[in-house]
Amino acid sequence: MYSITATNLAASTHTSFNIHIEESEPDYNWLAYGPPRTIKPRFKGFHEYYDLGDEIGRGTQGITYHAVDRGSGQSYACKYMRGTGIRREWIDNEINIMDGLGHRNITRLVEWFGEPSGVRVVMEMYGKFKVN
Numbered sequence: 001m002y003s004i005t006a007t008n009l010a011a012s013t014h015t016s017f018n019i020h021i022e023e024s025e026p027d028y029n030w031l032a033y034g035p036p037r038t039i040k041p042r043f044k045g046f047h048e049y050y051d052l053g054d055e056i057g058r059g060t061q062g063i064t065y066h067a068v069d070r071g072s073g074q075s076y077a078c079k080y081m082r083g084t085g086i087r088r089e090w091i092d093n094e095i096n097i098m099d100g101l102g103h104r105n106i107t108r109l110v111e112w113f114g115e116p117s118g119v120r121v122v123m124e125m126y127g128k129f130k131v132n
Contacts, residue, residue, distance in 0.1 A: 039099050039109050046113040046120050052078060061094065067122060075125045076110060082118035091119055098123070 003016040053066035062081035069076065081091045098109040098121070110122040 039095075039111055041112050041114045041119075043114045046115075050076070050078065050122065061091070062118075066125070077107070077123045077125045079121045079123065080118065081121065084117065088118075095119065095121060 001016060001018055003014065005012060005014045007013075049070060050067040051070060053068065056064045056066055056077060058064065062079050064077050064079045067076045067078035068074070081094075083091050095109070095112055101108070107124045107126060110124065112122065113120040
């Protein structure tokens, strides 16, 4: 546990935080990145597996919705990205990057569905919709 205080003539502020240290570099690499994996796309059936809920957010690449797995009831985030041609290449690049990440502090890709006009990317859910 570390604490820090910053003070000037106008005010003072204080915060504390914990630092977690991994025991060895090989253990860190395994725990942080895990074994290599590749999520294969499904090309139909998104609505057979998931129900879409409220919009969570939107950005330049797409709109993210709350999605619920019909089989397990687990909550996920589903980002719908529209695009063909060069834009589809950008979308595929984003999916490839997400597929290669596996750290406990980064939202992980669960699966993705290819559609003629874009893709639906299912990711772990954090925040107000998270179900434990």
